[in-house]
Structures are given as structure tokens and as C-alpha cells.
Amino acid sequence: MRLKSALIALLLGGMAFAQGGLPEPKGGVTVYVIRPGDTLWDISKKFFNNPLLWPRLWQINPFIDNPNLIYPGEVLSLKPRPPALPVVKITPQAETVSLEEVAEPPPPVFYYSRGGHEGFIAADEWEHMGTILSSEPPKILLGEGDTLYVNVGWDDGVMSGDKFTVFRTSKVVLNPLTGKRVGYKVAILGEVEIAEVLGKKMSSAKITQSYREITRGARVRPAGPVVKEVVLKKGTERLDGIIVETLNNIELSGQWDIVYIDVGEADGVVPGNTFSIYTLPRKVFDPDAGTTATIPPALKGKLVVLNVHTDTATGIILQSSRQIEKGDMVSLDL
Structure with missing residues (x-):
């Protein structure tokens, strides 16, 4: 009986907390594209460290009719939309009105959470990239936490703390109608952060994320933002x-x-x-x-x-x- 009462109190307390609002989602992510196997419980735990916030997450996504039925590909808002502003404020006068405030509707925005992972480099950008030269200690396969050396430095305006994306070229992209080279498709391997700038063309860096195997000779380029809000x-x-x-x-x-x-x-x-x-x-x-x-x-x-x-x-x-x-x-x- 005590266990049942404690469980009810926990659920009611969690729902009351959920109704009070949502904390800032981890990583500043504002939207999330639902994947196979996802539940509102799991998503709340992932982004808010509290699965009991799922009722609040459901509340700010009114397109969801049944919280037990969410589908891959649907875009979930992780932050509530701001309340609608009045379009005009009218001050009544004798046979006239004064438009004191006119609130322009905000432009439509597309939220995209995979910024920097689009996998394409234009042909004219290739010369601005760098290369992984070696690691400390030297080894063939590199992963998260490993220290490495890249041939970018003072001449490239690099500073400690700068973040770079690690990639390898997978395909030359040709215009299918003209045959002209327009760029390169790349596979994203991971992310590194510059630890120390050692020379004009030399810096040490640490691998902060590894998505695939990273080896010496992989290329690096300045990392793009993790989250983008694109105004249409x-x-x-x-x-x-x-x-x-x-x-x-x-x-x-x-x-x-x-x-x-x-x-x-x-x-x-x-x-x-x-x-x-x-x-x-x-x-x-x-x-x-x-x-x-x-x-x-x-x-x-x-x-x-x-x-x-x-x-x-x-x-x-x-x-x-x-x-x-x-x-x-x-x-x-x-």
C-alpha cells in the first residue's frame, strides 16, 4: 500500500512539474525529428533529463493526437512557441482611431538540427581545408579523446578552442547535364577542437566526437553550427x-x-x-x-x-x- 501511494505521489508530482514548463533543452536544440522507436518519455529524458516531462512536451506539440502514437519524420518542438502578440493597439477617439503599435508577424522559420553535416564541399573551397598529419602517440586508428596534429595554424587565423569537422572525400560531383565538376561529396568522420596553435601551419587538436574511423590523412575544415534556424x-x-x-x-x-x-x-x-x-x-x-x-x-x-x-x-x-x-x-x- 505504501509503495502504491508513493508511486501515485511520484507520478502526480512529475505531472505537476511537467505542467509548470520545460527547462532549456540540452545542446540548445529547439526541434527534433522523430526517429523509429522514439517515445515522448525517451525524448523528454534525452533533452530534459526528466522523462516525467513528457506531458508538457505533448502539450506544446498540438499536432500529436495520441501521445502513444508518434511517427518517424515528424518534427517535434522542444521549446514552446511565444504567445501571439496583438496586431494593433487601438485608442478609441471621436470618430477616429490611432494605431499606436503594429506588430509585424515574424517571418516563417525552418529549424534544422544537422548543421555542418550536409556532406558537400564546393570546388572552390578545397584549398582552404587542412589535413591530419599524425597523432600523439602515433597510431593508425584514432578515436574520441586522442590528440593529433593538423596542418592549420596562424596563417589560417586558427585559435585555441576553434572547432573543426573531420571528413574524407567520397565522390567528385559532376553536373549531370554539362559534366562540369561542381564539388565533392564528403563523409563526416568526427569533430576536433584545437588545443594549441604551434606554428604557421601546425596545431595540436583533440578529437571530441568520432562518428566513424578516423585515420591519418583525413581532412579537416571549420565546423558549422550544430543547430540552424533558417528564415524562409x-x-x-x-x-x-x-x-x-x-x-x-x-x-x-x-x-x-x-x-x-x-x-x-x-x-x-x-x-x-x-x-x-x-x-x-x-x-x-x-x-x-x-x-x-x-x-x-x-x-x-x-x-x-x-x-x-x-x-x-x-x-x-x-x-x-x-x-x-x-x-x-x-x-x-x-
């Missing part, structure tokens, strides 16, 4: 391009997949731009006319730009009504 923006002039590659080495892509397009900063593209994705127009034979006819492009989905390079950009597919593939056309939304 419309373009001002028509711009068309094509999808040149995908992140996951798959022929057909869909919602939440990463893709790379052949237009970038030089074309006026900025993070937050949205593009519509279309099939390319194609020629077919018209037997009645005895000539060829053109099938117009068909809408397949939408993507938002996460990162831009000089001539390319990295995006994530927001919507897809059918499978998306390399060579599909993209058109900037105006």
Missing part, C-alpha cells in the same frame, strides 16, 4: 537550376533528404530561399501531327536552401509528391 525568403528574380547530387547516395529522394543544386551565391541565392522542384521538359512523338511534342515540367516538391557556396547550394526537401532524382529542375520561388 522568396527570391526577387527568376532563377532555374538542377539537382546535381544527393547526400545519401540514393537515386530517388524524398522529404527531409539533402540535395545539392547548381546555383549559388554568385546567382543571388541565400539561405532560406525556397525552390520548387520539377521534372525536366521532355520530347515525345505525336503520331497524329507526325512531329515531336514537348511535355511541360511537372511539379514534384519543394526544397529550402541551408547553405550556399559560390556556384552551388545545399538544400533539404520539404515536400515531395513523387520521387525526386538527380537532373530534376529547380525554380526559385518569387
